Amino acid sequence: MGPFLPFTLKIDPTKTRLWKELKLGSPLIACRYDPTGKYLFATAQDSSIQRVNVLDASTTKLSGHQGWVRSMAFSKKDHLLVSADYHGVINLWNWQQPTPKPSNTIEAHDGWIRALAISSDGQTLASCGNDLKVKVWSLPDGRLLKTLEGHDYHVYNLAFHTKEDRLVSADLKGKIIDWNWHQASIIRELDAKVLHKYDKGFMADIGGVRCIAFNNAGTLLACGGITNVSNAFAGVGNPQVVLFDWSTGKIKQQLVPAVAFQGTAWGVAFHPDGFIVGAGGGNGGQIWYWKPDQPNSFHTVSHGVSFRDMTLHPQGAQLGVACSDGVLRQYSLLALVSKIKA
Amino acid sequence: MQPCSYQCGTKEHLHSRRTFLMGTAAGALGFAGMTTMASAQSLKSSQKRVLVINLAGGASQLETWDPKPGTDTGGPFRAIKTSVPGIHICELLAYTAKKMHRLALVRGLNTAEDDHGKGDYIMHTGRRKEPAFDYPHLGSVASKLLSPSESSLPGYLHITPSGGSSFGKQDAAFLGPRFASVTLANGQPPPNLFAPKNLSPDAEQQREQLRSQLNQRFQRSRRSAQTEAYTASFDQAEQFMKQAHIFDTGKEDPRLADRYGKHDFGRHCLMARRLLEHGATFVKVTHSNYDTHHENFDFHIEQLGEFDRSFATLIDDLVDRGLWSSTLVIVMSEFGRTPRINHLYGRDHWSKAWSVALGGCGIQAGAVTGKTNANGTAVTDREVHGGHLFHTYYRALGINPAKNLHTPDERPIPLADPKASAIKELLA
DSSP states (O other), X not given: OOOXXXXXXXXXXXXXXXXXXXXXXXXXXXXXXXXXXXXXXEEETTSOEEEEETTTOOEEEEOOOSSOEEEEEEETGGGEEEEEETTSEEEEEETTSSSOOOSEEEXXXXXXXXXXXXXXXXXXXXXXXXXSEEEEEETTTTEEEEEEEOOSSOEEEEEXXXXXXXXXXEETTOEEEEEETTTTEEEEEEEOGGGEEEETTTTEEEEOOOEXXXXXXXXXXXEEEEEEEEEGGGTEEEEEEEEEETTTTEEEEEEBOSSXXXXXXXXXXXXXXXXXXXXXXXXXXXXXXXXXXXXXXXXXXXXXXOEXXXXXXXXSSEEEEEETTSEEEEEEOEEEEXXXXX | OOOOOOOOOOHHHHHHHHHHHHHHHHIIIIIHHHHHHHHHHHHHHHOOEEEEEEEETTOOSTTTTSOOTTSTTOOSOXXXXXXXXXXXXXXXXXXXXXXXXXXXXXXXXXXXXXXXHHHHHHHHHSSOOBTTBOOOOHHHHHHHHHXXXXXXXXXEEEEXXXXXXXXEHHXXXXXXXXXXXXXXXXXXXXXXXXXXXXXXXXXXXXXXXXXXXHHHHHHHHHOOHHHHHHHHHHXXXXXXXXXXXXXXXXXXXXXHHHTTOSSHHHHHHHHHHHHHHTTOSEEEEEEEOOOOSSOHHHHHHHHHHHHHXXXXXXXXXXXXXXXXXXXXXXXXXXXXXXXXXXXXXXXXXXXXXXXXXEEETTBOTTXXXXXXXXXXXXXXXXXXXXXXXXXXXXXXXXXXXXXXXXXXXXXXXESSOTTOOOOGGGBO
16 A cells, blocks of 8 residues: 555646656657657657657657658557658658658648548548648558548648548638548538638738647537738737537637737647647747637646647646747646645 | 930830831731731840849748758758759749749849848849939839830839839939839729820820920920920820730730739739830839748748749740840849748748849850858858849840949949949850
């Protein structure tokens, strides 16, 4: 029988604190925990992927991409990591190998691949990018199953529904398509155009769905990016996460930081405890926590460095943040709670 | 004010003008297409022109003419082969890469000026801005030195992406308002240029005769540069009014027009071609905006996606019409962008090591001069600045850069900065 400890650990987002920092070198682009939570993977502007052991911070470099890697997705089945780069290449890896090498390489898209998603059963991969296409592949063989065409602008993100055999993709202009991917047909469209603006002064489009997630029950879809843009070339705008009621396809809530912040929401996730976590960058970085029925964040964590991506640990106790200064930061959501009643 | 002669009036120009007018007259009789081509063929041998594509805001040299893939500054894009062996440019210029054998690159440009306005001034005048003196734009100088004496088009035309039409007399500096820029906002002719529809041709003619008589009477006693400019602008406007067909792009074969792309910049490049083939001396097309402190890569995909195809098509059309070898083509910005990628995926202002592209009249096609270091932060070979560019432009046009222009008080001003010289390896 162990010693009696008068404290226990409890997830409390309001007690979020910077837990670990690891300088990886080149400015980081994206990060993801593997499904077991043992490793945190980060991609960088040197086109590398680095695997970081969460406990001992040992790192392993995964070499195989020639272009920037914006997206990674995992399947527990076969310990599969799929990564995609801006040269249109998808690589498949076994993330547990001592030094992972690509087991399969697919010339998947013409130009940038902006996002990947793997279905909950681990059998299907989806990819999207600047060729305006969404492609669906079988795993682990990487065979092309379907090519979905319905976007008129660069396709920025996608996600498989957590309960139904459905796929959504979202583009620069905030058009979200709900696909029956088996038939390559569009079921409906959702509207997140609040995340896009054509800046008449700058004469260019800005925005797009930069992050996307379904909740575990499949009742909510969150899409994040930038809104209220007043100056496109300086990135002057505010982050926002648009929360959709999946059953109706209507916007349920527009989630914004409670504290004024200029930048883009680059990451969003549904925490198992029911709150929503987002993170973004611009003039520094911020992490936001929202309740689904309230527009303003109930807690905000700020940092001086711009955040470019965020990933939630499978157990929900930590966040990983990819930072523009080349540092991979982990935040802990755990707080000490006394077991002794007053 | 001193009376002065502002017109070049050489026999060569007069010949060009006469031939051109014959062409347009015949065009009115129903041979428009053939005559336009004939005029262009004739013009090509005698009239030299300038086309400037101004990528406003500061296009990234790394995403255009001097890519550095695989380095810490290189960004996400690849370098691709061009039609000239050994020359690689950014993959965002896939169409232009196929025309590289018609272009030349200056990769060692150091203009040492990171301010938009001051950088723009250097690139338009070849000089640094001085507190008490203004130099004329290249367009104004070209208007003075290259325009046929009775040109029906303003000598310095600027197609802007938006805004209103304007008359940029400050661009002409001491050359006077006669050589000012005339803005064609969004490729449209100046408003009120054409006579009201309810004004009959006879009434218009009578009105013009009265104006002319009054003007001549006034000039007999008070002739000055201002009055001459005023008179010339009316004369030119009268000629310009007869050229309305230039702006009617609806007469273009839709398939040919569509090659420029279905966007404003494509339409503006098509308009530039039409202006040049109808005798315009200097046409600047501004494409906006490249000031990408934020999301440099996404924005360059969007902007260069427009520029690339339109510019490559414009090259083809100028070649096909026999205008390429007599048209100096300059693709420039006010500066480049930082090799360092900032925290917003942006690039900031950078004038220490950047590039311009040239082509056409007097330019050695396929040449590259200047070199930057591995990650593009500094020029390592054949560094040049704005003065060198302007010497090169004038040499390419067959103009002595040491030639003096004169201010109204007869102060001689050399065309190009005397401390610089032409980039000879770029001259054909």
